[in-house]
Amino acid sequence: MSFPKAKTPERLYNEVESYDLIITPDGPLASALNRQLDQPHLGPFAIPPRRLAAGRREKSEDRLAFLDIIEHDDISWKQIAYAIGNILQCWEHQGSHNAILEYDAYVDDATERAVKRIADIDTASMELTIGNIDPNQDVVIVGFDMLTQLERSFLPDEYDTVDLFTDDPFELPEFRILDSTTAIVDAVINSVSVKNAENVAIVLDQNSEYSPLVESALEAAGIPFFGGPGFSDLAEHRAFLQLLRTAFRGTETLIEEIRPLLATLNIDLDIAHEEKRLYQTEAPELVWLTDFCRKAETYTFGEALTAFKKRANCELETFRDELDTLSIANEPVTEHGVDQLSFYLQSYEVPVNRENEGVLLADAKSAAFVGRDVVFFLGLDEDWTHSPPRRPWVDQQAQYTRNIQGFQLLLQSGSKQHYLVQNSTGGSPVTPCLYFEELLEQEYDRFSDLPSTTHSQRSDLETPTAFEKTSASVSTESVETISQSSLSTYVNSPRDYYFSRLVESPDKDYFTEGNLFHDFAEFYVNHPEFVDSTVIEETVEFMLEEARPLMRSVDEETRRTEYRIGLKTIIFHLGANPPTDDSFLTPSTGRGTNIIADYFDRTVDSPVTERRFDAEDLGINGVIDLVQSRIQLTDFKSGSKKSARDVVKHSSVDDPTDEPNFQALLYLTYWRSKFPDERLKFTFFHFLETVDDAIVGEVDIEDTLTTVTYYPTSPEEYVNREEFFEYLLEDGANKCQKILSKIDYEAYDDLFEVEKPPKTTDSNELIESAFGQQMIDQLEDIIGEYKYVTTGSKQAMREMTRVWERNYFESDLDAFETFIQDRLTELDRRLAGDERFPVEGLAGEPNYRYVDNRDLLLEGER
Structure with missing residues (x-):
């Protein structure tokens, strides 16, 4: 795939060396031509129009104009910045500084005042407007189409032009597709050294994630570079501004929101604090920060900078100079002042003095030519596409021509180009830059639709094996048992499970609150006589104190009500349904701590609460909240209630769903190993389910309970039993009760003699099966061919499927035991590195609502 080839600096020089003056569209191209000179030249040879007009390097005109105007006029900073931007842009496209006045919709008092002030400021634009190139010089323009209207107004009446491109094709090198941003950065860093840094350029979108990663990697490797972070990008400058913002953000500021500031202040907090509120987090490391924020308005900007400089142990003289430039160093710190300073630093690039040595970092939207031998292009995505200014004074076609020619020239910079993409x-x-569509005349959605190769590892730039795949060492630690939560995570997304083993997670409000409720429930079971209304209120306040760092202040009263009702609901249920027997249990260590018991200086040692199990023979582990009786387990839940049908559905191993939850099935499997022939029950107690009901009226405790039962038999055998016949006779639908009242159990049992019911949760499938038709026929023979017999038979069969889809049977637990062993074998294989942890789970694409490490998941099997 190809497009017109750009002329090399050597070829361009050969075409223009006889001229007195060469005008180029940008500085790097001019520098490349100047390096070709083999003899002294009087005055400039190759030079961009602005530099020639000003007689110096170009300065940021918008910033100069802004500083001049705010010094002389009392006017809104945002308003004047908007006006200056329009004036300079219109000037560039129309050739006159007051051309903006012809566009009434963009003219206001600020614009008129800015036009007058700009006319008196020494800028390159004004020199271009009032000056001209010496007509006696022999002038040639390289890349005339890339010059703006203002630059063209500076040209003499007579000049020659030289095209930037030839009729020869430039064969586009293949895109090198890597797994991730970090993989791309690694590929570059592994190919650059101190020795070859002067020959290397890296082109990237300076607003992308590549920019900070590349800069950090080069710094860590000790490789010099320039053209990278600007004034506002320096870590200390950003941290100081974040410090000022934090002072006015109020009490809801989260630790995770100010991590860069904490790093600059050398404050290292555990990730568990990530989602806590700054002012509610008790940590000695935060004292200086919270004290500063509380009294920020007593400082001037200069004093605040001094305090920060001392605490962060950094040099900030250039920032102090900028405060002086803005005349705010001695102004008191206010929220409005911080907003203005933030706006200024976001809007204008403050000059930074630095050595132009090492690797050149070039912005994809600013550069049109890079004069280095080896050039890495990172990303090349749609963010490389310029957003054309939507203003009436802009010639859209001319602007597009400048942009696409600049892109075309940029792609061919260097003798070696490496296009590294995702x-x-x-x-x-990732959508490639939209300019490729016109240059290549081919439709595409992603880089793999274009000539490309896929790589996973990197080596040295100069070797042909630079992008060959290599193997990474992986821990071979075996997993003996798995918990229900880890299993659910693994089934949803094995890769998310893998990262959950490597990455710590912050404390969550619902985890903290859930643990507090669990501790209270255990505490109450151990000391029911101790808990009275005073203890309840004291517990509520203690829970608020513990959870306060993780909640918004406006939610505190709501949480207080929820806590009180939740505690009372726990007391009501456990008081009415205490554990019935513990003689069959051995002592248990439980979870080890109980913060509520510690607060009241009590112990919790009941064997029926927080009972930990680790069953290596089954491959499972967990903690049982409450052993209600020999045959019933209870689990406390602070989340929303699920029906028994949903519990069973989302624990299916034959047809996994995208909301896997195996708790009831896993715990019943363990309990069956202790009591194999017992009918067992598992109850979810959703103690917050009736909070709204408790506020407005009476509470039905049954609304908080979801129970699933394990029957130590087959589903088909269970519905054949006399107890199920009696259940249908008493609680079945009307027509079902009517037909069964006309027969006895022996006649009901005969319905299962010839055909056996298929185990299904689809009632229509059961009704249409051979068993279903046989049941209807036999009942009609006994009772008569009445419509209610058919209806009643169907109602009975629907009840069968309801029982099957709401409970577990012997085959379900047997299948689950096999499922566990299959997953553990598979897990060991993946941990050993024999295969990768896929993103997709057993149900296909993971349900991202339940993914904890979303940002770490890379798609596909690369």
Whole structure:
């Protein structure tokens, strides 16, 4: 695939060396031509129009104009910045500084005042407007189409032009597709050294994630570079601004929101604090920060900078100079002042003095030519496409021509080009820069639709094996048992499970609150006589104190009500349904701690609460909240209630869902190993389910309970039993009760003699099966061919499927035991590195609502 080839600096020089003056569209191309000179030249040879007009390097005109105007006029900073931007842009496209006044919709008092002030400021634009190139010089323009209207107004009446491109094709090198941003950065860093840094350029979107990663990697490797972070990008400058913002953000500021500031202040907090509120987090490391924020308005900007400089142990003289430039160093710190400072730093690039040595970092949207031998292009995605200014004074076609020619020239910079890209990120395809569509005349959605090769590892730039795959060492630690939560995570997304083993997670409000409720329930079971209304209120306040760092202040009263009702609901249920027997249990260590018991200086040693199990023979582990009786386990839940049907559905191993939850099935499997022939029950107690009901009226405790039963038999045998016949006779639907009242159990049992019912949760499938038709026929023979007999038979069969889909049977637990062993074998194989942990789970694409490490999941099997 190809497009017109750009002329090399050597070829361009050969075409223009006889001229007195060469005008180029940008500085790097001019520098490349100047390096070709083999003899002294009087005055400039190759030079961009602005530099020639100003007689110096170009300065940021928008910032100069802004500083001049705010010094002389009392006017809104945002308003004047908007006006200056329009004036300079219109000037560039129309050739006159007051051309903006012809567009009434963009003219206001600020614009008129800015036009007058700009006319008196020494800028390159004004020199271009009032000056001209010496007509006696022999002038040639390289890349005339890339010059703006203002630059063209500076040209003499007569000049020659030289095209930037030839009729020869430039064969586009293949895109090198890597797994991730970090893989791309590694590929570059592994190919660059101190020795070859002067020959290397890296082109990237300076607003992308590549920019900070590349800069950090080069710094860590000790490789010099320039053209990278600007004034506002320096870590200390950003941290100081974040410090000022934090002072006015209020009490809801989270630790995770100010991590860069904490790093600059050398404050290292455990990740568990990530989602806690700053002012509610008790940590000695935060004292200086919270004290500063509380009294920020007593400082001037200069004093605040001094305090920060001392605490962070950094040099900030350039920032102090900028405060002086803005005339706010001695102004008191206010929220409005911080907003203005933030706006200024976001809007204008403050000059930074630095050595131009080492690797050149070039912005994809600013550069049109890079004068280095080896050039890495990172990303090349749709963010490389310029957003054309939507203003009436802009010639859209001319602007597009400048942009696409600049892109075309940029792609061919250097004698070696390396295009390093991603094919997808965050589960979505990466769209290549839109200019490729016109240059290549081919439709595409992602880079793999274009000539490309896929790589997973990197080596040295100069070797042909630079992008060959290599194997990474993986821990071979075996997993003996798995918990219900880990199993659910693994089934949803094995890769998310893998990262959950490597990455710590922050404390969550619902985890903290859930643990507090669990501890109270255990405490109450151990000391029911101790808990009275005073203890309840004291517990509520203690829970608020513990959870306060994780909640918004506006939610505190709501949480207080929820806590009180939740505690009372726990007391009501456990008081009415205490554990009935513990003689069959051995002592248990439980979870080890109980913060509620510690608060009241009591112990919890009942064998029926928080009972830990680790069954290596089954491959499972867990903690039982409450052993209600020999045949019933109870689990306390602070979340929303699920029906028994949903519990069974989402624990299916034959047809996994995208909301896997194996708790009831796993715990019953363990309990069956202790009591294999017992009918067992598992109850979810959703103690917050009736909070709304408790506020407005009476509570039915049954609304908080979801129970599933394990029957130590087959589903088909169970519905054949006399007890199920009696259940249908008493609690079945009307027509079902009517037909069964006309027969006895022996006649009911005869319905199962010839055909056996298929185990299904689809009632229509059961009704249409051979058993279903046989049941209807036999009942009609006994009772008569009445419509209610058919209806009643169907009602009975629907009740059968309801029982099957709401409970577990022997085959379900047997299948689950096999399922566990299969998953553990598979897990060991993946941990050993024999195969990768896929993103997709057993139900296909993971349900991202239940994924904990979303940002770490890379799509596909690369």
